[in-house]
Amino acid sequence: MSFWKNLVGKFTTLIGQKEQVDWEAILIESDLGINLSQKLYSLLEKEKLLNRTDLAEKRIRNELIAILGNGNLSFPIGQPGVILLVGVNGGGKTTTAAKLAYKFKSEGKKVYLAACDTFRAAATEQLKIWAEKLELPVISAKEGADAASVAFRAYSQASQSQADYLIVDTAGRQANKKNLMLELGKIKKTLEKASGQVPLFVLLVVDGTSGSNVLVQAREFHEALGLSAMVVTKLDSSAKGGMIAAVKYELGIPTLFIGRGENLEALEAFSPEGFIEEFFSR
Numbered sequence: 001m002s003f004w005k006n007l008v009g010k011f012t013t014l015i016g017q018k019e020q021v022d023w024e025a026i027l028i029e030s031d032l033g034i035n036l037s038q039k040l041y042s043l044l045e046k047e048k049l050l051n052r053t054d055l056a057e058k059r060i061r062n063e064l065i066a067i068l069g070n071g072n073l074s075f076p077i078g079q080p081g082v083i084l085l086v087g088v089n090g091g092g093k094t095t096t097a098a099k100l101a102y103k104f105k106s107e108g109k110k111v112y113l114a115a116c117d118t119f120r121a122a123a124t125e126q127l128k129i130w131a132e133k134l135e136l137p138v139i140s141a142k143e144g145a146d147a148a149s150v151a152f153r154a155y156s157q158a159s160q161s162q163a164d165y166l167i168v169d170t171a172g173r174q175a176n177k178k179n180l181m182l183e184l185g186k187i188k189k190t191l192e193k194a195s196g197q198v199p200l201f202v203l204l205v206v207d208g209t210s211g212s213n214v215l216v217q218a219r220e221f222h223e224a225l226g227l228s229a230m231v232v233t234k235l236d237s238s239a240k241g242g243m244i245a246a247v248k249y250e251l252g253i254p255t256l257f258i259g260r261g262e263n264l265e266a267l268e269a270f271s272p273e274g275f276i277e278e279f280f281s282r
């Protein structure tokens, strides 16, 4: 049975002859976040749909479609267009860097990679292995090197080679670790300066199984860096994905891609309609 139908079943009680559905609980358990859940609940209440399960579901669907919009967002075009991947540990930044590089390369674009996770030697190594597999240039440095200077060097080389895209992988961090956030800010500033203030595309990569915590992460990274969009990984698992709508509703940040596995092809462009179908039928 789907998680949605499961929830509706779980939170429906029979009072006398009448079914009573606890919509608040259903919405919150779907990872839609408190504010969006409350908004949806008030809609149902106002429109007297609380006890009309099918109509209520339809109403929620329509509202979610309206919130998610028709994700018409494209990557920046520059010399090169810079995509900065940020997020907490293990969210899937390095894997997503490789998937994006693969996608651009398949479209005939010239791609450079920058290994700005200089905290762990293994992190640079991980990106290098992907780059080798993809036959793409990667700019890196030894462990402990200044990440912003790696970014600067990568930009210069990518620019000289007239690359279409520079994909910058960074170290995973908790948004409340101040120094790490400052370093990320420095990488961003350095790249903006190098590109003559062409805005970067700052892409937050989150683990879809983190549930409502994704909203917390998005808020913190957005405050510190200004996010352009989000990639939600690990949606090949049982993650519900409701946080995609929560983040769009509360912060206006769209989801651009979803990750569905560990291999290069497992990156899907996000579609609101596809998301809704899956959300209600999963």
Ligand SMILES: Nc1nc2c(ncn2[C@@H]2O[C@H](COP(=O)(O)OP(=O)(O)OP(=O)(O)O)[C@@H](O)[C@H]2O)c(=O)[nH]1
Binding pocket: 087, 088, 089, 090, 091, 092, 093, 094, 095, 096, 117, 123, 170, 171, 172, 173, 205, 233, 234, 235, 236, 237, 258, 259, 260, 261, 262, 266
């Ligand atoms: N199932 C699944 N696994 C994924 C997906 N994306 C990434 N992973 C796996 O998640 C783990 C962490 O991915 P990384 O790309 O190393 O994450 P990261 O954000 O770079 O991690 P740090 O550099 O430690 O911050 C790896 O084992 C990946 O193979 C996905 O969409 N689905």
Ligand SMILES: [Mg+2]
Binding pocket: 093, 094, 095, 117, 123, 169, 170, 171, 172
């Ligand atoms: Mg990494």
